[in-house]
Amino acid sequence: MGFGPSVPARIAIAVLLLATPIAGCRDQSDSSAGAAVVTVTARAVAGAGEVLTGPNGRTLYLFVPDAKSQVRCLGNCPQHWPPLALPEGAKLVAGNGVAAALLSTVTGGATPGARQVTYGGWPLYGYVGDVAPGQAHGQDVVLDGGSWFAVQPDGHPALVS
Numbered sequence: 001m002g003f004g005p006s007v008p009a010r011i012a013i014a015v016l017l018l019a020t021p022i023a024g025c026r027d028q029s030d031s032s033a034g035a036a037v038v039t040v041t042a043r044a045v046a047g048a049g050e051v052l053t054g055p056n057g058r059t060l061y062l063f064v065p066d067a068k069s070q071v072r073c074l075g076n077c078p079q080h081w082p083p084l085a086l087p088e089g090a091k092l093v094a095g096n097g098v099a100a101a102l103l104s105t106v107t108g109g110a111t112p113g114a115r116q117v118t119y120g121g122w123p124l125y126g127y128v129g130d131v132a133p134g135q136a137h138g139q140d141v142v143l144d145g146g147s148w149f150a151v152q153p154d155g156h157p158a159l160v161s
Contacts, residue, residue: 036090038117040124042097042153048136049160051150052098052119054084057133060124062157065146068121071109077144078110081125084117092117097153120155 038055045051045059052060061081065072073081086092086105094100098119105115106123117124127138127148139158141148149157 036087037093038084038086038090039093039095040084040098040103040117040119041095043134045134045136045150047160048139048150048158049152050097051136051152051158052124053133054124054126056126058126058130059136059138059150060084060119061127061138061148062119062122062151063125063144063146063148064157066123069104069106069118069123071106071116071123072146073123073125073144074110078125080128080144081138081148082128083109083111083114084124084126085111086115086117088115099153099155102155119151122151122155124151 040055040060041053042050043053043057045053048059054060063073063081071083073083092103092105094103102120104118104121106118107113107115109116109123125148127141129135129137136150138148139150139160149159152158
């Protein structure tokens, strides 16, 4: 009569596929031996120079109106500039070219109680316009009430044109 699996079997397969994480889809953290790890690394990015990148390899930015360790990207801002979060129980790791002493977290911001990764006191963000590693479309952009710059390994904004 019919070809392929029965209706209940097809439903079970669909549920299994939906519940299975797809490799490469994690955006904010890695996992190593079952423990969540958020690694910040430095790499050369066209249009920005040597800058920090998150676990997904994408450029990390600072928001000039953020005072040191004071998140001011609120309201709709995180829709464009998702904060680099450190999930509960995750470990923050300094990768190649990153000073571990400059890495920290701050609580609060767009998600009350959440921990946002900071570098040299600057809260770190991604940019939704960067869809692949090696892009810096958010570099020197004025949006959501202030200027945005990629972050250099010394903790300063990348003021490259």
